[in-house]
Amino acid sequence: MVVKMVFESYGVEKYYESHVKSVNYLARVMKYREAQVEEAKLGFVAHTDKSFMSTIHQTNQVNGLEIKGKDGQWFGVELSPSSIVVMAGDAIMAWSNNRIKSPHHRVMMGEEKGARYSIAQFSFMEDSLMVETPKELVDEEHPLLFNSFNHLDYLKFFSKEENRRLECALKSYCGA
Ligand SMILES: O=C(O)CCC(=O)C(=O)O
Numbered sequence: 001m002v003v004k005m006v007f008e009s010y011g012v013e014k015y016y017e018s019h020v021k022s023v024n025y026l027a028r029v030m031k032y033r034e035a036q037v038e039e040a041k042l043g044f045v046a047h048t049d050k051s052f053m054s055t056i057h058q059t060n061q062v063n064g065l066e067i068k069g070k071d072g073q074w075f076g077v078e079l080s081p082s083s084i085v086v087m088a089g090d091a092i093m094a095w096s097n098n099r100i101k102s103p104h105h106r107v108m109m110g111e112e113k114g115a116r117y118s119i120a121q122f123s124f125m126e127d128s129l130m131v132e133t134p135k136e137l138v139d140e141e142h143p144l145l146f147n148s149f150n151h152l153d154y155l156k157f158f159s160k161e162e163n164r165r166l167e168c169a170l171k172s173y174c175g176a
Pocket residue numbers: 028030044049056065105106107118119120
């Protein structure tokens with residue numbers, strides 16, 4: 001639904017049908033233990049998602065998700081039991097020619113409130129297709145910033161130890 005709105009808002013809804021037909025989904029259930037000592041608060045290291053789009057649903061009342069804002073400051077998100085976070089991944093950042101940014105996020109755990117549970121779903125483009133910026137999103141003011149790429153090959157690139165520490169893996173992988 002959100003992806004459809006994004007396609008419509010950029011006037012490229014004609015690509016939406018073929019897009020939804022060519023994404024696969026991966027779901028992951030997470031349990032984060034409460035921090036045992038002051039230093040051990042990091043539940044999930046800061047990262048950007050490598051997906052096209054992600055959704056995160058926290059299944060209990062223990063918050064911990066933090067997002068890095070444009071100003072570089074981290075802020076925590078308080079999630080109600082019914083809320084679903086929609087997070088842009090690296091692939092939609094490339095697709096949108098950098099209009100939509102994939103934010104850095106992490107999970108920080110406190111010591112008191114007990115374990116945190118969440119379910120995340122990630123969408124990925126099928127192997128036979130490329131993540132490609134629609135030509136409508138490229139013009140003189142917005143030159144093409146990312147070359148088209150195979151999504152699974154990008155995941156393989158990122159899974160290599162030496163590429164995990166890159167400041168922006170996407171730019172290193174397919175920056176134009
Ligand atoms: O559990 C969360 O809130 C975030 C999980 C996450 O960022 C991820 O799995 O990529």
